[in-house]
Amino acid sequence: MNTPWIEKINLSPDIDFPATSFFIGRIPNLVLPSNRKEAFIKQQPLHRKIIDTLFPSKDRSSKIPLVYADQCHGSNIAIITPPFFETEKREHVDGLMTTHSGVILSITTADCAPVWIIEKKGRAGALIHSGKQGTELGIVPKAIHQMKELFQIDPQDLILTIGPCIRPPCYEIDFAEIIRMQAAEAGIGMVQDEKICTACHLERYYSYRYEQGKTGHMLALLLLHNTATVTSKEKEIF
Numbered sequence: 001m002n003t004p005w006i007e008k009i010n011l012s013p014d015i016d017f018p019a020t021s022f023f024i025g026r027i028p029n030l031v032l033p034s035n036r037k038e039a040f041i042k043q044q045p046l047h048r049k050i051i052d053t054l055f056p057s058k059d060r061s062s063k064i065p066l067v068y069a070d071q072c073h074g075s076n077i078a079i080i081t082p083p084f085f086e087t088e089k090r091e092h093v094d095g096l097m098t099t100h101s102g103v104i105l106s107i108t109t110a111d112c113a114p115v116w117i118i119e120k121k122g123r124a125g126a127l128i129h130s131g132k133q134g135t136e137l138g139i140v141p142k143a144i145h146q147m148k149e150l151f152q153i154d155p156q157d158l159i160l161t162i163g164p165c166i167r168p169p170c171y172e173i174d175f176a177e178i179i180r181m182q183a184a185e186a187g188i189g190m191v192q193d194e195k196i197c198t199a200c201h202l203e204r205y206y207s208y209r210y211e212q213g214k215t216g217h218m219l220a221l222l223l224l225h226n227t228a229t230v231t232s233k234e235k236e237i238f
Ligand SMILES: [Zn+2]
Pocket: 166, 167, 168, 169, 170, 197, 198, 199, 200, 201
């Protein structure tokens, strides 16, 4: 069985925290084209199948809407508001932010850091792609600032989680550490870091650098929810 690597991300110390998050890693034995766009297209239907299993819709005939970012290692962040569609692409953004439940945010990575920023009660959440360039551009502090400006969220009420990404000694720049410092400077309440290096665990992750570009995409996912969007099946699983 080519069981993909899937990990549940603990966003908050509160076990009843009203959001769900996953990171989908390597899909073993999946032969991918060397072209990055083609690899993405090949993985997309597989990813969607996994997402639908992880986030089952209450209504079997429909899927929970999904937004993904057409990333460019920049610092633009899209604010996701209704109407929602089954699948929606946002062009030229490296961050997605919402206050709405019922829409899955999705970011792809392959060494860069997936960063979840959530309000401690689940009122708002953001998913950020911050690699070398995004970190240099300060996309994470920008997201914290936007949450404050747009939704009046005190940075003290935010919890930031850094997922699997490439780290020293596999990479010369410790951008996870830089993100942590940027978040602290922005006044964030709590930072969690799994401290997992993608290049050190190729059985679980793809590493763009270690595999010299001939690699797949991993998916970071975030769904804020209220009781209306949590199905009984989902409750059983988690
Ligand atoms: Zn490593």
